[in-house]
Every structure is written in structure tokens, then in C-alpha cells.
Amino acid sequence: GPRDHLQSLNIPVVADLPVGDNLHDMVFVPLYYRIDNSSLIDPLPYFTVENLYNLYTSASGPLAHHPDGITYINTRHNQRGLDWPDSMIISVVEYFGDSLNGTVSQYIDNSQLWSDYWRPYVGGYYMALDPVLARPVSRGTVRLNSSNPYGPPLVDPKYLTEKRDFETILDAVRLTVYITMKAPISGVTVFPPIPGCQLCDKRYICDDYLRCHVRQLARSYYNFVGTCRMGQSGDNKAVVDSRLRVRGVSNLRVVDASVIPEIPNGHTNAATIMIAERAAQFITQHN
Structure with missing residues (x-):
């Protein structure tokens, strides 16, 4: 060392x-859209005999992977060329479940406000759109906390400390929100503001709200x-x-x-x- x-x-x-x-690590900012009309959801679109056979015999087919979609995008801050996208948008539709506990436990601050935010999602489906900063330039460190090899290390990821990283993920969030404000998505989803961030004249696209959203929810993508x-x-x-x-x-x-x-x-x-x-x-x- x-x-x-x-x-x-x-x-x-x-x-x-x-x-x-x-x-360094990828950073993502989750955007949660509630789907109040559950009749729009087919929870098992690929649950066929053929797909089950492929899954159990060769671990292949639609049932062998997580049901999400990935869109690569180039923001205006990309300095590597169009063949090296600097951001992604990952989309998935999921069932929330019948309990708030697991979800709310990740929010240490304002847990009651987050409980109120998530309560309408319970027992229903939601769409998660996750803009991802795929090529961060911010760099952090891992250091020893003591001479004890079994002790927890000191990890400082320094997420979004470089302005370019913040503006890149913000551009990806802007694009995602812009897409969801258009039909048909806008007609079947609800996008409530998160606790701690105020809307701007009821327009989610306003930068004050989006910047607050990024600061509140940016997190590790575990890479x-x-x-x-x-x-x-x-x-x-x-x-x-x-x-x-x-x-x-x-x-x-x-x-x-x-x-x-x-x-x-x-x-x-x-x-x-x-x-x-x-x-x-x-x-x-x-x-």
C-alpha cells in the first residue's frame, strides 16, 4: 500500500x-413511476412451455435473465466519442409487494416521509427507470482503519465530486423525465415528487427539482x-x-x-x- x-x-x-x-463506480439515480391500473401489466409474458424448457435444460431464453431493458445514451459531456456512451437508462417493471419495511429501511433520514411516499405503491406495480453514469471521472479511495486486517476499511467513493459527473447524470435524468412526460407513458403512470424536493410550477423538468432529486437519491450501482x-x-x-x-x-x-x-x-x-x-x-x- x-x-x-x-x-x-x-x-x-x-x-x-x-x-x-x-x-470508481457507476452511479445511478432511480426514478419511480407508479402504475395504478394493474390491468396494463402482464406479470408473466414469457411464461411458456418452450421458455421453461430452455430455462431448465440450457439456462437460456427470456426466463434466464432479469426482465429489464437497457438504453445507451451519449450526453453532451461525453469526451470519448459516440462509440463509448457515457450513460445508460435501465428500465424495469416490478411488483412492489405488501410491506413497506424493506424499502423504507434504506432511508435513514425522514423515514416517516418516505413511508408516506411509498405507501400508495404497496400491493401494486411500478416502473423503475434508472439513469446511470456509466463512465465516471470522479475517483475515490479505500484506506485502512487500523492495523487489524479484519476491521472495516475506510471507503470514500467521492461520488459526483467532479462537476462533469454531476452534469452528465443530470442530463441522463433530464432525458428520462422528458421521455416519460410524453404519451403513452404519461397517461398510465404517476410520478410523485420525492421527500425533500419541491416541484417548480408542477413541471418536473425544471432543473431545481431534478438537481435536488439527483443529490437525494444518487447511489452506487455496485460495480x-x-x-x-x-x-x-x-x-x-x-x-x-x-x-x-x-x-x-x-x-x-x-x-x-x-x-x-x-x-x-x-x-x-x-x-x-x-x-x-x-x-x-x-x-x-x-x-
Whole structure:
């Protein structure tokens, strides 16, 4: 790890490396639309004999994946070109369930207001549209809390600390709300304002409300990467080399999403599996 950090905790330095730097993650802002007319929903559109057969025999077909849709978009802040979208909109229709407890428990502040917000959703369906910041430029850190290896780390993701990140996700939210204000979606959904944010002349598109919505609900999309980044030998920000070996340490590799230098604009699951497959090849070749 970083020499100064290790020494501050009286931990012997084996290798002075930027472990814990470059933490980044996708960020999403959920938009919840209540669907009051449940007759519009077909809860099992793919529940056929053929699809069941494919699911149980080969884990394939519509029933083998989560029933959501993904739309890639390029905002005006994208500096990587149209082939590298900087945002996504993920959409899914779900049944809320019969209890508020699990949902409201995630809101530490104003739990009563959030209970009132979610109560009309109970026992019905809703549409969740999640604008996602797919290529963040903000970078956070992971640090040790003590010399105890079993103690919880200090994680500072620094979400949206770069203005470009905030404006990018805000543009994705604007587009999502604009789409839902048009027919036919606008005629079958209800989009109540969230607690803590005030409407502007009953127009959700107004920036004051949307900026408040982003600040209130922006959260992790659970795709953390980068804290043991891979790089070339001359890269002083790299922890591992192209064969996943920790620089300056013998017989030690890192094999997980932390070696990814920059997050892909998609879920990291497939990339992490690929890294593990390559690691298996490297170890086999080494032995």
C-alpha cells in the first residue's frame, strides 16, 4: 500500500504501491413511476412451455435473465466519442409487494416521509427507470482503519465530486423525465415528487427539482473497480502488471475487478470472469 498510510498505522512496508487509489463506480439515480391500473401489466409474458424448457435444460431464453431493458445514451459531456456512451437508462417493471419495511429501511433520514411516499405503491406495480453514469471521472479511495486486517476499511467513493459527473447524470435524468412526460407513458403512470424536493410550477423538468432529486437519491450501482489498477512497468499509478502480478512482490497476483484501470460502460461481471480465466492461464503457464 501507500508508504505514508502504512507507516501511520505502524504497518511494515513490503511494497510502496498505490493500493486503494483510483476507486470508481457507476452511479445511478432511480426514478419511480407508479402504475395504478394493474390491468396494463402482464406479470408473466414469457411464461411458456418452450421458455421453461430452455430455462431448465440450457439456462437460456427470456426466463434466464432479469426482465429489464437497457438504453445507451451519449450526453453532451461525453469526451470519448459516440462509440463509448457515457450513460445508460435501465428500465424495469416490478411488483412492489405488501410491506413497506424493506424499502423504507434504506432511508435513514425522514423515514416517516418516505413511508408516506411509498405507501400508495404497496400491493401494486411500478416502473423503475434508472439513469446511470456509466463512465465516471470522479475517483475515490479505500484506506485502512487500523492495523487489524479484519476491521472495516475506510471507503470514500467521492461520488459526483467532479462537476462533469454531476452534469452528465443530470442530463441522463433530464432525458428520462422528458421521455416519460410524453404519451403513452404519461397517461398510465404517476410520478410523485420525492421527500425533500419541491416541484417548480408542477413541471418536473425544471432543473431545481431534478438537481435536488439527483443529490437525494444518487447511489452506487455496485460495480466498484480500480483500486489495484493494471498498468505498464513505467506507470507509477499501477499496482499489478499485465499478468496480474503485484509489482515488487513475488508469487502474488490480484484477480478481481480492482485491477480494471477504467470501468467499462457495462456491468463488470463478464469482465471479471474474463480476468479470472486469464489468471488461470497465467498460473498454469508459470507452473
